[in-house]
Amino acid sequence: VRTIKLFAVIGLAVALVAVPALTQQQKVVNVTCDTASNKIKVSLNPVVLVIKFNETARWVFDASVGNCQVQGQSLQALGLNKIKIVVARAELIKLEPNPVSWPSTPQQPSAITGTPLQAGTTEYSIQFLRDNNVLLEVRQASNLEIVVSTPTLTEWGLIALAVLLAGSLAFMIRRRFTCRPAGT
Amino acid sequence: MTRKKHKHTHKEQPALEQRFDQFVTTTVTRLHNFWQRNGVILRAWTVFAAMIALFTTLLLVLNLYTGFDDWLNRATAAMLAGALWLLGAGGQTVGTIVTSKIFSAEIITECTAIFPIMIFLAAVIAYPSRWNQKLWGIVLGVPAIVFVNLIRLVSLFYIGYWFPSVFETAHLLVWQSLIIFFAVLFWLVWVELFVHRGQVQHA
Numbered sequence: 001v002r003t004i005k006l007f008a009v010i011g012l013a014v015a016l017v018a019v020p021a022l023t024q025q026q027k028v029v030n031v032t033c034d035t036a037s038n039k040i041k042v043s044l045n046p047v048v049l050v051i052k053f054n055e056t057a058r059w060v061f062d063a064s065v066g067n068c069q070v071q072g073q074s075l076q077a078l079g080l081n082k083i084k085i086v087v088a089r090a091e092l093i094k095l096e097p098n099p100v101s102w103p104s105t106p107q108q109p110s111a112i113t114g115t116p117l118q119a120g121t122t123e124y125s126i127q128f129l130r131d132n133n134v135l136l137e138v139r140q141a142s143n144l145e146i147v148v149s150t151p152t153l154t155e156w157g158l159i160a161l162a163v164l165l166a167g168s169l170a171f172m173i174r175r176r177f178t179c180r181p182a183g184t
Numbered sequence: 185m186t187r188k189k190h191k192h193t194h195k196e197q198p199a200l201e202q203r204f205d206q207f208v209t210t211t212v213t214r215l216h217n218f219w220q221r222n223g224v225i226l227r228a229w230t231v232f233a234a235m236i237a238l239f240t241t242l243l244l245v246l247n248l249y250t251g252f253d254d255w256l257n258r259a260t261a262a263m264l265a266g267a268l269w270l271l272g273a274g275g276q277t278v279g280t281i282v283t284s285k286i287f288s289a290e291i292i293t294e295c296t297a298i299f300p301i302m303i304f305l306a307a308v309i310a311y312p313s314r315w316n317q318k319l320w321g322i323v324l325g326v327p328a329i330v331f332v333n334l335i336r337l338v339s340l341f342y343i344g345y346w347f348p349s350v351f352e353t354a355h356l357l358v359w360q361s362l363i364i365f366f367a368v369l370f371w372l373v374w375v376e377l378f379v380h381r382g383q384v385q386h387a
Contacts, residue, residue, distance in 0.1 A: 050281050052290055091348075118348055121288050145283045150340050150355050151294035152333055157360045158299055164368050165307040166232055170225045172375050173312065177224060 025055045031083075031126065031139075032062040038069040040139040042126070050145045057093075057114040057144075059085060059126070063103050070137050079130035085112055089122035092146050099129060119148035228310045235306035243298065253293045254280075261291040263330075264337045273341065286345035289337070297333035300367050301326055307371050313379045321374040332366045 029049065034041040051057050061083050066076030084099035093114045104110040124144045128137040153161060219226065246252035257280040264282050268275025273284040280291045289295070308321035336359045343354045 048278065048283060050278060050283070050288070119287060119289065119344055119351070120348070121283060121285065143283075145281070145288040147281050147283075147288040147290040148344075149290045149292045149295055150337065151292070152297060152336070152363055153294075153300055153360055154356070157364060158303065161300060161303050161364045161367055162232075162236065164364060165303060165371060166229055168368055168372060169228050169232060169307060169311060172372070172380075173225050173228055176312075176380065 025052075027051055027055055027057045029057060029059045030062060031059055031065060033064040033066075033068040035064075038067065040065065040068050040126070040128075040137065042139060042141050048143045048145055049141075050147055051093075051114070051116055053116055053119065053146070053148050055116070059112045059114070061100070061102055061104075061110040061112075063110075065128070066103065068137070075128055075136055078136050079134075080128055080136055081131065082129040082133070083110065083112070084127045084129060085114070085124055086127055087122055087124045087144065089120060092116065092118050092120045092122050093144065099127075102128075116146040119146050121145050224312060228312065232306050232310035235309050236303060239302040239306060243302070247293075256296050256298060257291045257293060260296045260333075260337075263334055264289075264291065264341075267334055267338050268341060271338065284341060287341040289341065289344075295337070297329045300333075300363055301329050304329060304367050304371060308374065311375060311379065313375075317378045320378045321371075325370050325374060328370050329363075329367060332363065336363065 027049065030043040032041050032043070033039070049057065065083075066074060066080055068075050070078060080102055082099040083102050085095050087093055087095070094117055095112050095114050097108075098112050100110055100112050101108060102110045122144050124141050126139040126141055127135055128139070130136055243252070258277070261277045261280050261282045265275035265277045265284075268282070268284045273286050275282060275284045277283075282289050282291060304325055305322060308318055308325060311318075313321075340351070340355055340359070344351045347354075
C-alpha cells in the first residue's frame with residue numbers, strides 16, 4: 001500500500017510538471033537557402049510570425065544557408081560562422097542563444113529559441129555574420145506578433161457579477177413591493 | 185428507600201406527539217410566512233439560477249455541435265480589428281488573432297462578452313416584469329455590453345502599447361470592475377426606465 005501511495009505521489013508530481021510543459025507549444029521557423037534563387041528563405045505561413053504567450057518560437061538554421069550567394073560568393077566561402085536575430089523591440093522577447101554559431105555542432109544545434117516576455121508587435125531581421133561580427137547578409141524578416149488573451153471576467157469576476165445582480169434583484173423587488181401608508 | 189423506576193406512561197405518550205405536532209405546525213407556519221414575505225425574491229433568485237444553468241448548458245451544446253464559440257471569437261476579433269482600423273491603428277485579423285501597428289491579442293471565448301451577457305440576461309428574465317419589458321432589456325442590454333467590451337479591448341490595445349507596465353492591472357483590476365459596474369448599471373437602468381416607470385405597485 002505504501003509503494004502504491006509513493007507511486008501515486010510521484011505520478012501526480014510528474015503530471016503537475018509535465019502537463020504545463022506539454023501545453024507549451026513551439027513554433028518552428030526554418031531558415032534555409034532557396035535553391036532556385038540562392039537567397040535566404042524563411043518558412044513562414046502566414047508571413048507574420050504570431051506567438052501566443054504560452055508558446056515559444058524556434059528559428060532553425062539549415063546547413064544549406066551556407067550555399068546562399070552574396071555578391072557572387074557563397075556565405076560559407078565568405079566565412080559565415082554566426083547568425084543573429086535582431087528585434088526592434090527587444091523587451092518583447094528573450095532570444096537564446098543570440099547569436100548562435102553556424103553550422104550546427106553536436107553540442108549546439110544552429111537554432112535560436114525565443115520566449116515571449118510581453119505582448120506587442122515588432123519587426124525583426126536575421127543577420128549573418130563572420131568573425132569580429134562582420135555583417136555578411138541581412139534578411140529582413142517580417143513582423144513578429146506576440147499575442148495575449150484578455151478575458152472579460154475571470155471566474156471570480158463572474159461570481160461577483162452574479163452575486164451583485166442577485167442582490168440588486170432582491171433590493172429592487174423589495175423596493176417595488178414595499179407597503180406604504182396611503183397618501184404618501 | 186426503594187428506587188422509583190421511570191416509565192413512559194400512557195399519559196406521556198400523547199404529550200410527546202402533541203409537542204411534535206406543534207413543532208411541525210410551527211415550522212410549516214414559519215416557512216409559509218417566510219415564503220409569503222420573501223416569495224417574490226426567492227422565485228426571482230430561483231429563475232436567475234435556473235437561467236444561468238440553462239444558458240451555460242445551451243452554450244456548451246452550441247459550442248459542441250455548431251462551433252458557436254469559434255464564430256463568436258471571429259466576430260469579436262473582426263469588430264475589434266474594425267474599431268482599430270477606424271482609429272488608425274491598422275487592425276487586422278488572422279483567424280481569432282487581432283494584429284495592429286501597436287499591439288496584438290488572441291480572442292478566446294473568455295474575451296468576448298458572452299458570459300457577462302448570460303448573467304445579465306438571466307437577471308432580466310428573473311425580474312418580475314412583462315415579456316415586452318424583458319424584450320427591451322435584451323434588445324438594448326446585449327449591444328450595450330458588447331459595446332463596452334469593445335471599448336475595453338480597444339483601450340487594452342492602447343494601454344499595452346503606451347503603458348505596458350500597467351497592462352495587467354488595467355486588464356485584471358480596472359476593466360473587470362468596470363464590466364461588473366456597467367452590467368449592474370445597465371440592469372438597474374432597465375428596471376427603472378422600462379419596468380418601474382409609471383407602474384409603482386403598492387402591496
